[in-house]
Amino acid sequence: MIVCCMPERTRRVLFVQATEAGGYPPIVNAATVMAAAGWRVLVLNAPIKEHAIAFPRDCGVQLKHMPARPSHVMRKRDYARYVLAAANLAASFRPNVVYASDPLGAAPGLVASTISRGSLVYHEHDSPNPGAPDSRLMQLRARAARAACAVVFPNEARARIAQEQTGFRDEQLRIVWNVPRRTELPVSRRVANSELIVYYHGSITPERLPVSVLNAIGLCRHRVRLRIMGYEAPGAKGYVARLIESGKRFGQQVVEYLGQVPTRESVFAEAAQASLGLALMPRATGDVNLTHMTGASNKAFDYMAAGLALLVTDLPDWQTVFVEPGYARSCDPSDSASIAAQLSWFAGNSEERRRMGSIGRTKIESGWNYETLFRPVLATLNESVA
Numbered sequence: 534m535i536v537c538c539m540p541e542r543t544r545r546v547l548f549v550q551a552t553e554a555g556g557y558p559p560i561v562n563a564a565t566v567m568a569a570a571g572w573r574v575l576v577l578n579a580p581i582k583e584h585a586i587a588f589p590r591d592c593g594v595q596l597k598h599m600p601a602r603p604s605h606v607m608r609k610r611d612y613a614r615y616v617l618a619a620a621n622l623a624a625s626f627r628p629n630v631v632y633a634s635d636p637l638g639a640a641p642g643l644v645a646s647t648i649s650r651g652s653l654v655y656h657e658h659d660s661p662n663p664g665a666p667d668s669r670l671m672q673l674r675a676r677a678a679r680a681a682c683a684v685v686f687p688n689e690a691r692a693r694i695a696q697e698q699t700g701f702r703d704e705q706l707r708i709v710w711n712v713p714r715r716t717e718l719p720v721s722r723r724v725a726n727s728e729l730i731v732y733y734h735g736s737i738t739p740e741r742l743p744v745s746v747l748n749a750i751g752l753c754r755h756r757v758r759l760r761i762m763g764y765e766a767p768g769a770k771g772y773v774a775r776l777i778e779s780g781k782r783f784g785q786q787v788v789e790y791l792g793q794v795p796t797r798e799s800v801f802a803e804a805a806q807a808s809l810g811l812a813l814m815p816r817a818t819g820d821v822n823l824t825h826m827t828g829a830s831n832k833a834f835d836y837m838a839a840g841l842a843l844l845v846t847d848l849p850d851w852q853t854v855f856v857e858p859g860y861a862r863s864c865d866p867s868d869s870a871s872i873a874a875q876l877s878w879f880a881g882n883s884e885e886r887r888r889m890g891s892i893g894r895t896k897i898e899s900g901w902n903y904e905t906l907f908r909p910v911l912a913t914l915n916e917s918v919a
Contacts, residue, residue: 544918547626547649548576549619549641550634551607554596555588558831559658559687559711560634561797562903563910566714568593570911575626577619577641581605587796597622605767607637616641623648629918635659636670639677646680652917653677654910656685658711658829660695662821675699683913687711687829694821707910710828713838715902719801721840721894728756729880732807732841734800735832736766737773740815740823744779749872751783755880759811762791762803801839808886809879810836813866814846827854833861834901837893842886844875860893 546567554560554576568574574594580601588596599618602611619641623631632654633642639655646653655677665671678684678699685707686692692706731750733742742761750757759780765772773790780788794800804810812833814826822829827850833843843861845851855861862878865871879886 544571544630544915545573545575545626545628545651546630546632546914547619547622547628547645547651548574548632548634549615549638549645550577551579551612551615551637551641552635553580554578556794557634557658558713558797558835559656559709559903561589561592562712562714563632563656563907564594565589565592566903566907567911567914570915575622575628577615577622579607579611579615589797612637612640616644619645620648623651627651630654630914632656633677633681636661636674639670639673642677643673643680652682652914653680654683654685654914655681655701656709657691657695658687659822660691662819663694663698671698678705681705682917683707683910685709685910688825688827690825691821691829694825707913708828709903709906709910710834710901711831712834712901712903712906713797713801713831713897715898715904717797717801718838718894718898719805719840726808728758729809729876730758730760730807731809731811731844731876732760732762732804732836733811733832734762734794734804734835737761737763738766738769739772740818741813742776742811743813743866744776745867745869746811746813746872747776747779747783747788748869749876750780750787752869752873753876753880755877757876757880758787758789760789760791760803760807762794762800764793800835804836804839804841807839807841809876810839810841810843812836812843812845812861813864814848814851816846816848816865816867825850827851834897837890837901838897840887840890840894842879842889842893844872844879858892858896860889860896 564574577597579599582601623645628649628651630652631646634656678701684701684705777788845861847863856863864875
């Protein structure tokens with residue numbers, strides 16, 4: 534079933550990613566920006582039962598939905614159906630560009646671009662760790678990257694690691710941070726809270742939202758509440774319940790869970806009601822994605838768009854991008870006392886906290902937005918079909 538029908542347009546792009554597209558802000562943003570620029574955009578969506586995240590309505594984007602699969606695991610038969618659906622759409626839709634995301638998008642991307650004779654874009658949001666087995670999937674990833682007219686990564690560090698693995702050329706590379714669109718910025722309003730409301734949204738895991746945050750709330754001399762919106766990642770089932778139960782040591786509603794993220798609009802609306810955005814990464818990890826998250830994590834930029842100051846990890850790259858310009862303060866996420874000290878500072882310096890949020894929002898509006906940062910990619914694609 535295709536929804537949100539659009540009139541015929543000359544330039545056409547087919548997005549393939551073998552996942553729930555609504556859960557990936559860069560896919561939503563790239564598709565929406567291209568639609569606004571006059572492209573006819575079709576997204577082949579692969580939803581997951583009980584984790585469906587709505588794609589924005591009235592954004593000028595068509596959606597073709599595959600049958601929902603029961604979990605995040607992509608079974609071989611589901612993947613084969615997805616690749617076949619991409620091939621069929623390539624034959625009927627005839628895209629000028631096929632926009633493939635992540636290693637699972639490589640096979641359908643290569644097939645669809647070959648059938649349609651369209652240009653290929655390869656955009657990697659989550660990278661395999663170095664030393665991953667040289668499987669057929671990794672070989673297809675390398676083929677897609679080398680064949681693409683543009684290879685898009687959310688930061689330079691991940692891109693260079695992938696370049697060594699896949700062999701794409703320097704001139705193919707485009708760096709696009711996972712920032713929000715300018716049109717997503719919520720209405721700016723000042724919310725007077727009698728307590729410090731710390732806000733977190735996204736995938737919920739012990740690494741991203743450690744128990745040390747709750748312990749820090751217990752140590753803080755000010756009234757602090759933790760508000761969470763998102764879904765438990767695979768392997769973290771029951772973690773939200775543990776956080777809520779642990780929070781009861783410090784008061785009945787210290788931890789407030791708002792449920793899964795229904796829409797991007799709800800993310801910004803809830804963030805705008807809070808006092809502080811939480812964007813913590815582990816200091817040491819074997820995951821290449823968690824090691825190189827500046828630019829890749831949309832959380833910090835979403836919070837800034839909602840006018841929130843940030844609390845981030847005291848890693849060098851996060852210090853450079855967020856702390857030094859004045860958008861954030863930093864802490865050791867494994868140390869409750871370090872977190873508590875920063876929470877106390879934010880609670881006791883409300884005017885400075887609001888100023889930090891204000892200049893952060895201005896930065897998103899003036900430059901750190903998808904319309905601006907995606908412009909070089911769009912120029913490349915326009916040239917490819919000229």
